[in-house]
Amino acid sequence: MSSTHEGPFEALRGQLQEAAATFADGPDALQGILLGIVDDVDRAVREPLEIFPVCHHSPASAVAMARRLREKQPKVVYLELCEDMAPLLTELRNCKLPVALQAFATEVDGFPAEWSPLSVVAPITEASAEYQAIAYALDTPGVELVLVDRSSDHVFQWDARETHADEPADPDAPRAEEEAALHGDAVGVEIGDLRPRFAELEEHLLRHGRVRHWSEWWHQYVELPLGDSDHDTYRQVMLLIGSLFRRLAPGDPHRVRVDEDRERYMWTRMREHLSATGTDPADCLYICGAFHAASRVGEFGVDGTDTFEISPRSATKWQQGLIPSSHAAIEAQFGLAAGSVSIAATVWAKNVRRTRVEPYRLAGQAGAKKTKAKKTAAAAAPVPAVGPSDKLTGFLQQPPVLDRLDETELLGWSVEIVRAARRGGYLASTADAIAVFETSILLAGMRDRARPTPYDFQDAAVTCIEKDTVPGRRDVRRLVEIMMGGDRVGQVGYEALPPLARDVHDRLAPLSLRLQQRGVQRALLDIASEPELERCSDVLWMLRFLMPQGAARPIMGERRLGERPIQESWDLALGTHQRALIELGYEGVSIEQVLEQRLRRTAYGPHATAATVLETVEDATLYLCSRRLADELGTRALEVLSAERSVDGAPEVLRRVRRLLAYYRTSEPVLPPWIESFVKTGYAHYCTLLPTAFTDDDATVRQVAAMLGFLFSMESLALSLGCDRAQLELAVAQSHPQDPSKTALLWAAQVQLGHLSRADLRARCDELLGNPLVIPAYPRYLSGFVHALEPVPGLTDFVVEAVSNAFGRLPDPVLLPWLPTLITTLRSGGAELAPLLIREAGRIFPGRLAALDEWVPPWRSQPEAVHTARRADASRGCTLLAAHPAACDAVASLLGCNGTWETVDPGPSGAALAGRHPDTAVVLEGLLAGA
Template sequence: MSLATEQGSLAAEQNSLAAEQDLEHEPGQLADARGPVEVFGIRHHGPGSARSLVAALDAYAPDCVLVEGPPDADALLRFVGDEDLVPPVALLAYAPEEPRVAAFWPFAGFSPEWQAVRWARRHDVEVAFCDLPASATLAPREATLLDEVPDDEPDEDAPDGDDGTDGPSAVDLLLGAATARGPEAEARRRLASRDPLAALAQAGGYDDAERWWEDVVEGRLDSSSPFPLVLEAMGELRRLVGQRRGRHGENEARREAYMRQTIRAALKRGRTRVAVVCGAWHAPVLTAPLGPAAPDARLLRGLPRRKVVCTWVPWTHRRLAAASGYGAGITSPGWYAHLFEAPDVPVTRWLTAVAGELRGRDLPVSSASVIEAVRLAETLATLRGRPLAGLTEVTDATRAVLCDGDELALRYVTDRLVVGERLGDVPASVPTVPLEADLLATTRRLRLKREPTARALDLDLRRGIDRERSQLFHRLRLLELGWAKPGQSDVQATGTFRETWRLAWQPELAVAVVEAAVWGTTVESAATARVASVVAGQSLVELATTVERCLLAGLPDALARLLEACADQAARDADVVHLMEALPALARAARYGDVRGTDTGALRQTAEVLVRRTCAGLGRATTGLDEDSAVRVRDLVDAVHAAVGLLAAEGDDGGVRAEWLATLQALADRRDLAPLLQGRLTRLLVDAELVDDAPERLHRALSYGSPAPTKAAWVEGFFTDGAVLLVHDPALRALLDGWVRGLADAEFTDVLPLVRRTFGTFSTAQRRALAQRLAHGDPVPSVTGTDRLADLAAPALATVETILAAGRDA
């Protein structure tokens, strides 16, 4: 007889025995016959386990339900059943003095533990958690010699499959433990130690533990309870593995000791039918008789503790997935949720949902295709000997029929449905830190939803609600809460009144909110305190950046302190490079404040002081620069030039802009200036209409006597982002074209990368226009630019004069 056949015979025998017991006893009599403690070994987040568990609890009718979880959170179980507590959710336990020390216990709607708690609340039965407390789990512990032993190393003294009984059990036959010896037995022990379900799946002839579990538990078509068989199987696995060693084994022993102590306490309180819901691996050591309590008490004595706080937080299906790193994760949370919520015709309902998702992506899917896909999935299940079409079959049917073999469309379905992005919800009555309560109230007032799927949000800062949203997002960034991040808009628009953000709420942000709560009870006060804490010790550049972010966040109290610190630091900092790096952020902040109506007088004054100090020291900063330093200073000069343009008022010829341009004029003619800088300063002066001899300057820069790389550096400085000059100024274009044509082969090879880098800053359209001008050989015009403009405007002026004359006559 094969292992698979033996497994089927064993399951059939167990189902038949359970059915006979159901016929011979009433529910109350059956519960009494089964004893004071019943252990239900489940798989975390298994819909089949959850459905079977609810039926088993109905049959057993316990007066106390103990669920694997931290007892510190027992007070939060009263919220289960509240219509506003919508799974997936998670219990969050954290140390208030060190919020980063935290742990989550996730629950989905199809989690057996969640259904057990709901059953107890629905039947008004005592319910509590029975695992090791979070205060012990999160407590600091010292390293011991046990930590030197690998967690998956089996005990050398553990039994090798022969426990002295007369003959092998049914599970012994499945595992082959009664006949396997040597390396084969050792391999089985290691596999069972690492993944008990994988060991059972392998014994049943499966190479995939997920598929085995779906066939045996999730896809079961009969109504018998799987828990007795699971209990026996896990008992045999534990006997095969023996006592695990290392930190994992030590922690496991303490957890199970605490669970037994919790069961004893329930019996001591007079409970007569205690239902224990725990991971299947722990079930064999929790069944009656529990044995003496003294060894468990000794094991738990001196257990380190720390103060913890527990609360409910929203969770997502994606965070339940094993791919997220969750130790008890599953591969397909969305599929499991569907199996639990749609037990009737699940395949038909699933493929209908798949068709809906594909149609939402404008992919044509007909009703006939859905019917064909259902038939294919059921046929595949029959051919593969499965009781019900599983995820593998519906995925194959989706790929072949609904997606026409398109793997991209299939991945979209997998991401949207098989894994899913469902986000739970927590009622406002759940205890939480004040900062979280204020953030939740603010998001509701601003009509913002916490969603796990990233989405773009375009804000128009001329609207009041969008202005408040922007301030909230900037405050959260100051608190290092990454819910909202700046993004790129799909809308083509210019102006400082528009912002684009990408929003994506992740469950881990709950811990970040708790960490940020040490700064204040509201988002505004916390952000203000956070800014005040980083003022000391920051450089001038960091202070300027923080000033900009603080202004965008709408924090006037923090802004006043920052400006004072920025002014003091600027007075002490003699490095011109630091001044130039800090100026752009201050200029942007001053300009952006005008949009929000913020008074930026003090900010503008500080920025103008930085401009004047930069002008005074720029000559020293540009002396004796190597190539890399010249590039850096060139970029800083560009940034300062743009910042000065933001600060300058219209018609302010005697202000900072005039002083800055005068400084550039004085530097542009220096012979010791780096060619890259000399070309760039000349270009800035041309744009400011302070230089009218650009062709002559270019001619001197490209004349004989200078090496080709030096000429190329001047060209790069002048023409970077300057395609318009070349397109519309034939004289400059002719000079540059003649210089390139006159280069020797060796010189051309040397300067080609530099010239290509310069022309790489031009857009495709600009390069095309320039090529057309060069191809047509546009001659230098014989008339001046002013005369040419007058000739072009003459017809329009004549028309306007005619219209005005007609109006006067009328």
């Protein structure tokens, strides 16, 4: 719609109306768009409360903002930023930019659980208009800064998570580096989201502007022309761009509703503040993105309607803090081209020097130069009230300004990139520097500009220096980005850290390291000579458990149950992972509290298993030394085990229970009640599941072996606690596996129970090897025997015998394919079983090659000799008992056997027997003579 009253833009309306009538093919759609844009600009310019449109991280916006703040000196600054982040702004002076304001919530209430953790970040750089406004408001007496955008809670109330997950990836997104992940998967809130949402429009602008991506187009056609413009021209052009992009945006109902609700929210908050304080709108300044400045909602303006109702926040508890940010992180999160934020920082510094505008910086800001207070707080002369004038017509009609070539600057770039390329491994020379210089000028001329931009220079450097391969870690494009300013990474100062992070720094102070410095630092802990360092060791092990990999990495030393550290060596990178440390501070006031909360969350989670809960018990004992928490989590492990109906976690349960039992037996006078109950319940539980596991195809042989290992290794303790061994015998009797490996495992269990002798087991294996139909499956039996070493380690010699017989008797077509299976079985599931086999084989086999030819395996010894040896041993045993009757009586008494010694008649001699039976004597004599 067009305005009916006369105004400063009537001449522009007429020109656009004539152009639309000349070039439009259809109805007045084009005319409506063009005239609507002018109406949006006129409406925003006429608003009594001055609207200052900005673009995020735009040097032109930052310079215009600093200039306008010094001219107008507003008493109230309304800023498009989440209103609940206001307490964080004063902490910016303790940080090194860029940093990001963050709202964080780990426990959600009112949102889907799978969204947790919730995170909202708003990055702040020095070359941004919002930082200029914040610095002005905080360091100027009598100025109030009011954040008017929706709260972090409303961000997730209005924006469905799927909206962010379904957005297409930007082809110009930066590298996936460590710095690019500083913001993680947080939802970004920025001031001045100014980019075409109409894909065809962006493609048209890039093609006709002869640029590769949007950041280059904005730099060439907005940043440079507006860098030296006056306030009215800057303001009207930004409003024009915002209105254009808004009217040509696709009609996504969800996104349109969110945009309009944000505008209604902000204007409602501003009117509430004006009404409550009685401030004159002429003394205020509203800073928002150009996209929202050209709003058409009914709540727009100080005289707008008050029909918008702000919904209450959810019950989610939000934590606010500052986290380090970087140029690459900002580019990755907001879809900007790689290096664009670094180039913007360079352009900002050049604009400040060229325009001589004095920017605002927070007093005490890290890296800031000291400025006199009078320059910041001095009141400027009042600006006379002058009605808005049309600056758009002149700006749109003027030809593009062709900056003259700055040969000195371009030569410096060319020499510096060749020097950097040489350091990076490229075979660059002076000729390459000349080629880059000339190619930059050539590319700029092809793109209708007399002065090469950093993007032209970057393309020229890639063309002239980078040939086929990249010899080092960085390509030429990355080297240019570093040369133009690099990826600056911010840092949150000690005073701005949450209590937990400060506590960590204080407790690690004895290490005498600069923990806030980025990069890896080596810490050496000689705890034997300096016992006070043991407390530092405790902190480091907890940080290793809680923080991402690489933040605290042990080089030497380990922590095990029942052991105390002597010497340790660590690689620490807490400065690099400062964001992770800060987010720990949102969960508690100490790392012990956070660790306890996470262990409880794991143990009581919906997917907790007996094995994972036992792991939390071990971690609570290992890192917190908390018997109270360990007993509570152990009771939880007992509950989870009783409810399990599968045996998937049996190997892990067995391993952890054995370790905990060994620890408690050596460090405690009595076992904790929970572990006694766990062993008793586990014995009955696994006895019940054993027959089903033997026949279940989903249960692996390793899992069944772990069940038997639990039953056999815990049997003595379980029986002393009241369990019945008949349960185990009945469970084994009811097991009827079909799989060969499980069958071998069952035979081993029967040997352990005494239901099957070794001779019978050996006979069964010989029978299998003698059956041609079974030979292909014999390796699977051997795999079962290998796993049987877990529950029945006494069969180690027999397994060595069985494997040796297999190597000697199996044909190569069967043996060779089985060997990889044996190796992978031992590596994956039997790493602790291999030493048993190796040690037993070393004991049985000869140690020298020369003795191998005459060596006879022990299992092939003569039966008579073995029988004779056993009879001799028995005879010696009887003689020993007869020689020491008192010891025998004592053993019998302990076993509960009562009896008396009897005199045994030795019987007749051999001669007397021969006389009594002459026929037998004759036959024996004949046999002996024949022999």
